Amino acid sequence: MFLPEGSQDETGVQISNRLRAYEIFRQVTYNKSFRQISTPVVEYAQTFTNDVAGMDLLSMLKWFNGEGEIEVLRPDWTTAIARAIAGQHPSKQKWSYQGSVFRFDQENTESRQAGIEIVHADRFFGEAESLLTAIAYLQQLEIDQYVIELGHTGIFEALVAPFAFTELEEEQLLQAMHDKRTDLVEAIVLKAGNAELAESLLALIDAYGSRDIIKQYRQKWSDREDLIEVLTNIEKLIDLLEASGVSEVIVDLGRVKNLPYYDGIMFRGFLTNDGSTCFSGGRYDRLYKQFDITTSAVGLAFDVDVLAKHMKPEQEPDKICILASPETHAIAEKHRIAMDEPVVDIQYELKDQSVYHTVYEVVEEDGQYKVVEK
Ligand SMILES: N[C@@H](Cc1c[nH]c[nH+]1)C(=O)O
Numbered sequence: 001m002f003l004p005e006g007s008q009d010e011t012g013v014q015i016s017n018r019l020r021a022y023e024i025f026r027q028v029t030y031n032k033s034f035r036q037i038s039t040p041v042v043e044y045a046q047t048f049t050n051d052v053a054g055m056d057l058l059s060m061l062k063w064f065n066g067e068g069e070i071e072v073l074r075p076d077w078t079t080a081i082a083r084a085i086a087g088q089h090p091s092k093q094k095w096s097y098q099g100s101v102f103r104f105d106q107e108n109t110e111s112r113q114a115g116i117e118i119v120h121a122d123r124f125f126g127e128a129e130s131l132l133t134a135i136a137y138l139q140q141l142e143i144d145q146y147v148i149e150l151g152h153t154g155i156f157e158a159l160v161a162p163f164a165f166t167e168l169e170e171e172q173l174l175q176a177m178h179d180k181r182t183d184l185v186e187a188i189v190l191k192a193g194n195a196e197l198a199e200s201l202l203a204l205i206d207a208y209g210s211r212d213i214i215k216q217y218r219q220k221w222s223d224r225e226d227l228i229e230v231l232t233n234i235e236k237l238i239d240l241l242e243a244s245g246v247s248e249v250i251v252d253l254g255r256v257k258n259l260p261y262y263d264g265i266m267f268r269g270f271l272t273n274d275g276s277t278c279f280s281g282g283r284y285d286r287l288y289k290q291f292d293i294t295t296s297a298v299g300l301a302f303d304v305d306v307l308a309k310h311m312k313p314e315q316e317p318d319k320i321c322i323l324a325s326p327e328t329h330a331i332a333e334k335h336r337i338a339m340d341e342p343v344v345d346i347q348y349e350l351k352d353q354s355v356y357h358t359v360y361e362v363v364e365e366d367g368q369y370k371v372v373e374k
Pocket of ligand 1: 064076077078079115116117261280281283289298299300301
């Protein structure tokens with residue numbers, strides 16, 4: 001029997017690491033006073049595809065229900081949680097969650113996330129607390145080789161705003177900026193007759209690196225109050241990260257949103273050894289506008305599959321074995337419970353003694369059963 005493309009079975013270390021990653025996340029967020037939230041795996045497509053959320057139905061696992069409505073497997077936690085907590089009291093601000101999302105446009109159809117969402121809180125607080133939680137979590141996982149990247153949706157949007165692009169052109173431009181394809185960006189913008197914009201967007205593609213970039217752009221944009229505000233926002237977060245001992249911070253002024261609902265700061269964490277993205281997030285106040293709520297909303301989600309791949313495997317404790325038989329299995333089990341050892345295996349037959357530190361057996365003596373070392 002085969003599996004559909006994008007699905008796979010798993011065994012062993014990847015699973016135990018994932019479960020540990022989930023447990024450590026639960027603990028870290030519990031210690032920081034987050035409340036747990038869970039939403040159903042099956043939802044209406046409309047929750048994710050409406051104009052505000054803006055996600056692409058094509059990438060979702062979907063079907064029609066009996067009433068002819070389209071239902072999907074949860075493609076995104078952030079949008080589902082916004083739906084779920086729109087009616088909650090605003091004093092509840094910090095939410096944490098863990099579980100799968102399903103999307104066709106990723107290498108694996110199912111991917112596991114552990115994330116946080118901070119709503120109705122002070123704007124800077126939400127951004128700072130998101131990043132500090134990410135740092136605390138990585139530290140608990142003993143992952144220390146990573147880089148945090150900061151970007152902002154406001155830059156591209158402010159530069160493009162004065163020019164008229166069709167929806168399709170703007171989408172193509174976003175994709176080309178995302179892929180840092182200078183040739184495509186130039187072609188799309190020049191075709192629309194905006195030579196001046198082409199120049200600033202092409203420069204932006206290279207506006208990537210240490211915080212010095214911000215200094216340069218402060219001068220370049222000195223007459224643009226809106227853009228200076230964006231730079232200040234990014235700079236304050238770099239200060240916070242540096243004060244927390246994270247020196248590997250990258251600024252990407254040319255970054256465009258990877259999810260349609262972002263509207264403000266965007267952050268990503270990359271693992272240095274293979275460049276994989278371990279977390280991603282940002283500000284998304286606009287998602288709440290669909291519920292007529294004007295608020296601050298920001299969060300991030302870890303890719304738990306990526307984390308599991310990079311975590312050191314748990315050290316295996318010494319294993320003990322009790323040899324039993326169908327008649328003595330229950331007695332062996334009683335002993336196993338009483339032994340208070342981390343791993344006690346019960347077997348009827350010893351196939352490979354070398355995997356055990358100590359082997360016991362159940363023996364009968366004067367009509368009584370005893371467990372003795374073999
Ligand atoms: N839902 C986003 C991550 C995120 C959480 N909060 C804000 N953004 C993602 O799947 O990439």
